[in-house]
Amino acid sequence: MKVKMPKYYIWTIGCQMNKVESERLEALFTEYGYQSTKTADDADIIVLNSCVVRQHAEDKVLNKLKNLKALKQSRPNLKLAVTGCLVEPNIAGLKEKLPFVDYFFKPAGFPPWLDKPATMSLPANSDLSTYVTIMQGCNNFCSYCIVPYRRGRERSRSIAEIIREAEELVKRGAREIILLGQNVDSYGHDLPDKPDLADLLTAINDIEGLLRIRFLTSHPKDMSEKLIDTMAVLPKVCEQVSLPVQAGDNDILKLMRRGYTVEHYRRLADLMREKIPGLALSTDLIVGFPTETTEQFQNSYGLIAEMRFDTVHVAAYSPREGTTATRDFKDDVPPEEKARRLKLIEDLQENISTSINESLIGKTVEILVDGKKSGRWRGRTRTDKLVFFNSKVDYTGQLININIESAGAWSLRGKLISS
Ligand code: SAM
Ligand code: SF4
Numbered sequence: 001m002k003v004k005m006p007k008y009y010i011w012t013i014g015c016q017m018n019k020v021e022s023e024r025l026e027a028l029f030t031e032y033g034y035q036s037t038k039t040a041d042d043a044d045i046i047v048l049n050s051c052v053v054r055q056h057a058e059d060k061v062l063n064k065l066k067n068l069k070a071l072k073q074s075r076p077n078l079k080l081a082v083t084g085c086l087v088e089p090n091i092a093g094l095k096e097k098l099p100f101v102d103y104f105f106k107p108a109g110f111p112p113w114l115d116k117p118a119t120m121s122l123p124a125n126s127d128l129s130t131y132v133t134i135m136q137g138c139n140n141f142c143s144y145c146i147v148p149y150r151r152g153r154e155r156s157r158s159i160a161e162i163i164r165e166a167e168e169l170v171k172r173g174a175r176e177i178i179l180l181g182q183n184v185d186s187y188g189h190d191l192p193d194k195p196d197l198a199d200l201l202t203a204i205n206d207i208e209g210l211l212r213i214r215f216l217t218s219h220p221k222d223m224s225e226k227l228i229d230t231m232a233v234l235p236k237v238c239e240q241v242s243l244p245v246q247a248g249d250n251d252i253l254k255l256m257r258r259g260y261t262v263e264h265y266r267r268l269a270d271l272m273r274e275k276i277p278g279l280a281l282s283t284d285l286i287v288g289f290p291t292e293t294t295e296q297f298q299n300s301y302g303l304i305a306e307m308r309f310d311t312v313h314v315a316a317y318s319p320r321e322g323t324t325a326t327r328d329f330k331d332d333v334p335p336e337e338k339a340r341r342l343k344l345i346e347d348l349q350e351n352i353s354t355s356i357n358e359s360l361i362g363k364t365v366e367i368l369v370d371g372k373k374s375g376r377w378r379g380r381t382r383t384d385k386l387v388f389f390n391s392k393v394d395y396t397g398q399l400i401n402i403n404i405e406s407a408g409a410w411s412l413r414g415k416l417i418s419s
Pocket of ligand 1: 246315
């Protein structure tokens with residue numbers, strides 16, 4: 001008799017880390033013979049991979065849980081599992097709060113109803129551009145951030161294990177690997193022979209068939225000169241760094257417990273730009289941190305104007321239960337004022353991104369073609385800029401040269417000049 005295998009649906013919200021963890025779960029379920037479904041309604045098991053980094057994300061998760069509770073009432077055999085950053089160490093407490101959820105497992109954890117397989121699960125066909133988690137957790141405890149409380153302390157994977165996974169992904173179709181961690185600059189300090197990110201990049205650079213390497217997220221207090229020099233010489237490592245500044249005011253940076261000053265950040269960015277020509281720098285910024293005055297916000301605004309980042313991810317401060325900022329400060333910047341500051345930064349950055357992109361008009365850039373979406377061929381530059389082009393030939397997975405003809409804030413358009 002043929003055994004009916006369960007059908008699963010995974011709902012993911014949040015950062016790349018959650019996305020990659022959901023991909024690995026999918027691969028694991030496939031290994032177990034589970035089938036994926038297009039909608040949650042058809043599934044026998046639903047996994048909710050959650051994010052609580054800001055209230056907005058948490059609200060989405062709680063809303064989803066409400067819907068799932070109703071679904072479970074109409075279909076009592078349906079199994080519900082929750083993973084991701086909603087899952088706090090006190091699982092018993094969560095079970096009490098959300099009794100209709102069958103299973104909780106911590107971020108990057110293993111579904112508790114399955115037996116652990118000996119081998120890791122990887123997608124059968126890898127995306128051209130694919131993520132590899134090189135370390136879990138964070139030791140930094142920035143005062144506003146919930147991540148260390150949910151993902152625990154830093155744990156690095158060995159270089160050998162990461163290389164094995166990256167090689168396997170390349171065999172399965174990956175051409176670009178993006179190394180992931182909350183603070184990748186501190187990679188390896190917890191391993192016996194203390195390798196660092198530069199050593200890891202050097203090893204990955206040798207993988208045959210791999211075309212590009214990126215990594216994120218870097219921390220300004222941990223970025224080493226060795227890493228910068230290594231980036232500058234390794235041909236596959238792209239000229240792109242994600243270096244969150246979070247604030248442009250030293251007093252706010254101190255309250256955030258970031259461990260560096262604006263002056264340090266500026267020196268570091270200058271050094272990187274000097275040693276890595278054409279470097280694309282992106283950053284994260286929080287506006288409306290407790291006690292942030294208009295002058296202090298102006299310092300952030302000024303820094304964003306001065307640094308001319310390629311990309312800025314700006315967020316309004318959101319108090320997170322359990323963090324020291326929530327314990328020590330009142331969330332005293334009114335929501336309308338946070339929204340105003342957010343909009344000012346977004347508008348400023350839109351102009352900067354547009355002018356950076358316009359400066360590429362007439363230049364030739366190399367792109368890795370990632371396919372055709374909505375009838376348009378597309379790919380990304382080494383600096384991670386999205387480029388559209390026309391072609392009769394399918395160059396997916398290949399590096400091609402494009403002459404840029406027009407540009408906007410979010411993408412570029414150009415003409416294929418060689419293959
Ligand atoms: N580890 C990285 C770093 O050091 O910046 C990023 C990790 S964090 C999950 C991603 C981004 O979310 C942060 O860069 C920060 O800007 C934002 N974030 C984290 N906690 C926040 C909070 N309580 N309110 C608003 N934004 C927050
Ligand atoms: Fe959160 Fe700071 Fe760690 Fe980034 S470095 S994950 S912002 S605690």
